[in-house]
Amino acid sequence: xxxRYVVIWxxxxxxxxxxxxxxxxxxxxxxLTEKQHGRIVVTAVSxxxxxxxxxxxxxxxxxxxxxxxLLVVNSxxxxxxxxxxxxxxxxxxxxxxxxxELPDILLLDVSGCTHLWKGEGQYLRALFTRIREFGYxxxxxxxxxxxxxxxxxxxxxxxxxxxxxxxxxxxxxxxHALRIDIETVERFNKLGIRTIGDLKTISxxxxxxxxxxxVLSRLRQAFGEEEEIITPITTISPYTERLPCLEPxxxxxxxxxxxxxxxxxxxxxxxxENNGLRKCLFKCxxxxxxxIELEISTQRPSNSISHIFMLFENKIxxxxxxxxxxxxxxxxxxxxxxxxxxxxxxxxxxIDNKRLSELIDRLNCRQGIEVQRYLPAExxxxxxxxxxAVSLDETLTTWPLNQYFxxxxxxxxxxxxxxxxxxxxxxxxxxxxxxxxxxxxxxxIGPRRIESEWWIEERKHRDYYLVEDTDAGRYCIFRVGxxxxxxxxxxxxxxxx
Amino acid sequence: MNSKQQIVxxxxxxxxxxxxxxxxxxxxAKVDLGMMNGCFPNSTFPTGNVHEIIxxxxxxxSAASAxxxxxxxxxxxxxxxxxxxxxxxxxxxxxxxxxxVPAERIVFVKAKRELDVCWALEEALKTDGLAFVAGQVQDLxxxxxxxLQLAVEKSQVTGFILRHSPNSxxxxxxxxxxxxxxxxxxxxxxxxxIGDPRWRVIVEKVRNGVPGVFDxxxxxxxxxxxxxxxxxxxxxxxxxxxx
Numbered sequence: 001x002x003x004r005y006v007v008i009w010x011x012x013x014x015x016x017x018x019x020x021x022x023x024x025x026x027x028x029x030x031x032l033t034e035k036q037h038g039r040i041v042v043t044a045v046s047x048x049x050x051x052x053x054x055x056x057x058x059x060x061x062x063x064x065x066x067x068x069x070l071l072v073v074n075s076x077x078x079x080x081x082x083x084x085x086x087x088x089x090x091x092x093x094x095x096x097x098x099x100x101e102l103p104d105i106l107l108l109d110v111s112g113c114t115h116l117w118k119g120e121g122q123y124l125r126a127l128f129t130r131i132r133e134f135g136y137x138x139x140x141x142x143x144x145x146x147x148x149x150x151x152x153x154x155x156x157x158x159x160x161x162x163x164x165x166x167x168x169x170x171x172x173x174x175x176h177a178l179r180i181d182i183e184t185v186e187r188f189n190k191l192g193i194r195t196i197g198d199l200k201t202i203s204x205x206x207x208x209x210x211x212x213x214x215v216l217s218r219l220r221q222a223f224g225e226e227e228e229i230i231t232p233i234t235t236i237s238p239y240t241e242r243l244p245c246l247e248p249x250x251x252x253x254x255x256x257x258x259x260x261x262x263x264x265x266x267x268x269x270x271x272x273e274n275n276g277l278r279k280c281l282f283k284c285x286x287x288x289x290x291x292i293e294l295e296i297s298t299q300r301p302s303n304s305i306s307h308i309f310m311l312f313e314n315k316i317x318x319x320x321x322x323x324x325x326x327x328x329x330x331x332x333x334x335x336x337x338x339x340x341x342x343x344x345x346x347x348x349x350x351i352d353n354k355r356l357s358e359l360i361d362r363l364n365c366r367q368g369i370e371v372q373r374y375l376p377a378e379x380x381x382x383x384x385x386x387x388x389a390v391s392l393d394e395t396l397t398t399w400p401l402n403q404y405f406x407x408x409x410x411x412x413x414x415x416x417x418x419x420x421x422x423x424x425x426x427x428x429x430x431x432x433x434x435x436x437x438x439x440x441x442x443x444x445i446g447p448r449r450i451e452s453e454w455w456i457e458e459r460k461h462r463d464y465y466l467v468e469d470t471d472a473g474r475y476c477i478f479r480v481g482x483x484x485x486x487x488x489x490x491x492x493x494x495x496x497x
Numbered sequence: 498m499n500s501k502q503q504i505v506x507x508x509x510x511x512x513x514x515x516x517x518x519x520x521x522x523x524x525x526a527k528v529d530l531g532m533m534n535g536c537f538p539n540s541t542f543p544t545g546n547v548h549e550i551i552x553x554x555x556x557x558x559s560a561a562s563a564x565x566x567x568x569x570x571x572x573x574x575x576x577x578x579x580x581x582x583x584x585x586x587x588x589x590x591x592x593x594x595x596x597x598v599p600a601e602r603i604v605f606v607k608a609k610r611e612l613d614v615c616w617a618l619e620e621a622l623k624t625d626g627l628a629f630v631a632g633q634v635q636d637l638x639x640x641x642x643x644x645l646q647l648a649v650e651k652s653q654v655t656g657f658i659l660r661h662s663p664n665s666x667x668x669x670x671x672x673x674x675x676x677x678x679x680x681x682x683x684x685x686x687x688x689x690x691i692g693d694p695r696w697r698v699i700v701e702k703v704r705n706g707v708p709g710v711f712d713x714x715x716x717x718x719x720x721x722x723x724x725x726x727x728x729x730x731x732x733x734x735x736x737x738x739x740x
Contacts, residue, residue, distance in 0.1 A: 356578065359624045360604065363617055368609035374590040375601055386590045389601065399600060404691070405592035407566070408559045443682070445690045468691050472679040473556030494589060495555050497563030497596075497694040497715070 002163055002224075004142060006108040006124065007149035010084075011137040013104045014044040017083055018073065020135045030071035033060050043075050047137060080104065087131075088233045094127055099230040107146060107230050120160050128158060143169075146230065147222030151177035151196075166223050171197030178218045184211060196222070239277070239332035241265045248287050248324020255284070255316055255325070260309055262330035267305045270335070276301025279334035282312060284319055285327035292319050296365065299357040301336040307358050311365050376400065380450050381462070382476075382493065383411060404445065404466050406476040406494025413491035416477065423483040426465045430477060432492060439469035447479075466496060513538055513705055528571045531722030533698065533713065537673075538705040544572065545653035547622070547645050549637070549671040551660050551701075558661050560679045560696045562588065563596065565631050565657045567715055570597035572655055573628040580621045582606040582614050583633035597718055615641055618656070625652035633659045642669035673703040680712060697725070 010016070014032055019025045029049035031042045040060040049070070054063045064070055084100035091098045097109035110123065117123035120142055128140050141152035143161035151170055152159050155177045161169050170177070173196050175185045188211075193199055199207070199219060208216050220226035241262045249255060259282060270276060278301055282294040296311040319325075364371050376399045377387040385400065414434060420427040426444035431437070446465035452458065460481035468474045474496035480489045528542035537543055550565065552558040569579055574597075581588060581603055590600040606621075608614045611634050618632040622645055637658060649656055658671065666674075676699040682692035694715045700708045714721045 355624060355626060356604075359621060362620055363606055366613065366616065368613050369617060370607045372586075372605045372607065373601065373603070374605065376591060382589070382591075386600075399591055399594040401594055402591070403595055403693075405595065406559075406589055407563050407592045408555070408587045409589040411586065443689065443691055466691055468682060471554075471556065472681045472695075473554070474559075474679065474682070474691060474694075475556075495559035496691070497559055497566075497592070 002144055003109065003111045004114065004120070004144065004163075005146045005149045006106075006110050006127065006140055006142045007146060007153045008106040008108070008127075008131065008138050008140045009150075009153045010087075010104040010106070011139065012045065012047055012050070013080060013083060013136065014075065015046040015049075016136045017079070019046070025071075028071060029054070029067045029069075030073060031060070031063060032073050032075035034075050085233060091127075094123070097230070097232040099232050105150070109230065109232070110142065124158070124160060145222055145224045146228050147179065147218060148224075150179060151222060164224075170222060171195065171200065175199065178215070178222060180215055180218055184215060187211070237331045237333050239266060239269070239335055241330045243328040243330075245326055245328070248321075248326050249328075250321045250324050252316060255319060255321070255328075256313075258325075258328045259312060259316070259330070260305065262328060263305045263308055266330055266332060267303045267308070270303035270332070274338050275335050276303045276338040277308070277332040277335050279332065280308060280312075281329075281331040281333060283329040283331070284321075284325045285329070286321065286325050287323040290322070292325075294319070296361075297334075298361050299364075301338050302358070302361075303338065304358075307361070311361055314365055380453060382406070383409065384453075404476075404496065407497045409494040410492060413478070413493045416490050416492045418477075418479075418490040420483070424463070426467060427477070427490070429469075430467075430475075430490065430492070439467075439471075439473065439475070441467045441469055443468040464493075510539070516705065527575075528568055529719065530568075530711075530713070531720050532724060533700075533709075533711045533720070533722050536700050536703055536707045536709045536711075538703075542568070543672050543704075544655045545649060546672040547642065547649055547656035547658060547670075549642075549658045549660060549669055549674045551663060551666065551674065551676050553662050556679050557677060558659070560677045560694075561659055561675075562631075563694060563715070564675075564677050564696060564698065564713075565629075565659065566593055566596040566598050567720070568655075568657075569629045569631070570718075573598060573602065576628040577626045578602040578604060579629045579631070580604045580606060580627060581631045582608060582617045582621065584608055584611065584614060585633075587633075596715070611635060615645075618645055618658075619648050622648040622654050622656050623652055625654060627652075627654045629655045629657065631657040631659060633661065635661060636664055637667075637669055639667060639669055642671055646670045646672075673706070674701045675699065676701060 015030065018030070025046070027048055028046065029052055030046045031049055031054060032044035033040045034043045042054060042056055042058045042060060042063050045054050045056060049067060053066045060072065080103050084102070084106065088098045088100045088106055091106060091108060095108050095110045095113045099107040101107060114120045114123040117126055124140060124142050128138065131138050139153045139157055141149045141156070141159050141161070143149040143152060144163055144166060148161055148166040148170060151173055152161060155173050156169065174194060175188050175196065178196060188199070193202070204216055217226055221228045243258050243262050245258070249258060277298065279295065279297045284292040286292065294312060294315045296308070296315070298311070302308060360371050363369050373389040374386045375389045377385060379385050382405070414432065416430045416432055418427040418430045424447060426446055427441060429438055429440045432439070444465055444467040447463035449461055449463050451461045462478040462480055464476065464478045466474065466476055475492060476494040476496060477490060477492050480491070481487055528544060530542055534540045534542060550561045552561045573579060579602065584607070586605070586607055588605070593600040593603065606617050608617055614632055614634050618630060621627065621630040637660060645656060678697045678699070680695040680697050682695050684690055684692040696713050698711045698713055700710070702708055710725060712723050712725050
């Protein structure tokens with residue numbers, strides 16, 4: 001699937017923001033100004049002032065000619081960036097990859113997100129109306145490339161460009177739509193090249209020779225021939241501790257000290273808030289600008305320093321300090337309310353859940369060890385009658401009571417060869433294909449037919465027999481399908497106690 | 498005045514204490530093995546220790562696991578969850594119910610190597626409050642077994658080590674070594690079919706106790722034990738020294 005991008009252009013970002021803060025400004029003509037080279041220049045215009053003819057970069061004196069009682073507000077350099085960052089963070093509810101571009105653009109990588117809003121139209125409408133509700137005048141466009149979406153949002157309006165149809169929309173747009181500076185555009189205009197369609201007719205090599213790489217790469221980016229990389233904003237985890245080091249750390253001991261210091265800070269905060277972490281990230285920033293990450297997770301929320309330290313301890317050996325580590329960062333991306341520590345996990349229990357979950361964490365942390373717990377599942381075939389428990393807290397329905405369950409089960413069942421007298425009678429003997437031992441059967445129960453669960457998959461039924469051989473071994477064997485057909489197969493499924 | 502026998506019993510108890518054998522506290526879970534209790538010191542199954550159970554073929558392995566489950570079921574009545582460590586997923590959880598073991602309270606640990614099993618065993622045995630810890634390993638060196646026994650002495654967890662077809666039956670620090678063989682099941686009045694699980698438990702060695710051979714039948718929630726007649730013992734246990 002191709003990439004899809006949304007570009008949102010905030011037409012009056014700063015003035016809309018001012019109106020949002022002071023609603024009585026609505027409908028009035030006002031401008032934001034800044035001192036440039038000894039004169040005062042308009043940097044942002046309100047919608048009402050724009051309609052009166054005032055534009056950005058106009059000297060304030062000129063602007064006053066259009067509107068007599070023009071309201072003037074001093075602008076703040078940092079404001080646009082702050083606003084856009086806030087808006088970008090707000091947009092994370094629509095897609096995980098959001099970026100912004102000064103002075104007034106938001107970029108959203110919406111590939112694979114739109115179906116959650118039942119289609120691109122609904123998606124863009126939802127996004128559009130919600131930002132409009134804040135009071136911003138915006139133009140949003142959705143297209144295959146950032147370049148195309150930018151051009152459409154600025155020169156066409158709110159529009160969705162279907163995949164691979166940039167050409168139909170872009171060829172008639174002016175060259176400004178390519179995000180190239182005005183001087184270059186004017187030079188093109190002098191040569192009689194006014195639209196993107198005109199530019200496409202010239203060979204790339206001659207554009208490159210006369211106008212440089214930038215124009216060419218913008219053109220390619222607009223048509224998806226060259227990839228444009230956006231750097232998404234990252235939200236800062238609310239539980240983050242940093243430890244910069246004056247001198248690079250090289251030894252294991254040093255890393256351990258750093259880790260325990262950070263843990264102390266993080267855990268004391270968690271204890272105060274009565275929270276515990278479920279996931280913890282330990283990042284080591286190396287001098288050669290590489291970042292090493294260790295991650296652990298716990299079964300239940302924990303804020304015990306020694307426990308979390310122990311979980312990291314086994315993994316510290318995987319850190320290669322190389323030239324040294326200059327910054328340690330400890331993050332807890334997943335934090336949950338601490339559940340009461342003394343409440344036993346499963347009744348009756350002499351162990352509190354904290355110690356048990358700590359043990360399970362320790363076991364889980366070691367490589368090559370899997371920890372599992374099973375709960376009953378309502379299925380007929382023996383191998384499906386149980387399932388993995390999702391969490392440590394999950395408790396159950398009731399286990400089926402059956403005296404004749406195998407205690408040891410073979411997955412997959414072991415193939416056996418069988419001598420059976422007449423259809424549906426238990427076999428007289430069977431031979432295990434693994435060790436070719438012959439088992440002579442003396443006692444048996446069965447058959448018990450278990451049909452395949454057709455709502456899951458269509459397979460042949462099984463006839464189960466429980467048999468006891470001369471050596472007193474009790475086994476659970478079954479035949480697949482009807483007796484006598486060519487495909488009849490016998491299997492050893494388990495050993496009874 | 499106490500009779501001579503009573504004095505001897507008292508003295509024996511004192512001796513056990515001197516040998517470092519702690520009598521089980523009265524609130525500890527009770528494991529009732531019927532007549533088999535007699536072979537253990539103070540006639541009680543020593544909980545809070547590591548036991549070793551040896552099997553050679555599949556049916557013996559199943560019998561050994563079943564015996565552990567039955568004992569575990571009794572232990573779990575009064576205390577916390579259990580842990581079962583092995584290199585394979587072989588135990589069938591729904592079957593545990595017939596031994597009164599609530600399978601949802603068992604944590605199954607699957608390790609890739611035997612070394613990991615031993616590591617997990619030690620970690621688990623150190624955690625007090627667990628009802629039992631069972632581990633399936635093939636070979637157990639004396640040093641390993643001693644570490645496990647030491648771990649258990651503090652935490653008072655009962656450990657079972659199931660050794661399937663071990664390469665050598667070497668001396669270990671476990672308090673007992675048992676071998677469990679399935680016996681032909683019997684139904685009342687000679688009815689056809691398979692009856693309750695029956696095993697022959699051969700206690701090959703037990704610290705401060707008397708080894709012996711017992712036939713056990715698991716009926717619903719308890720054992721029916723009897724001592725087989727001399728002629729019945731077909732298994733050759735004389736080859737190994739019973740001390």
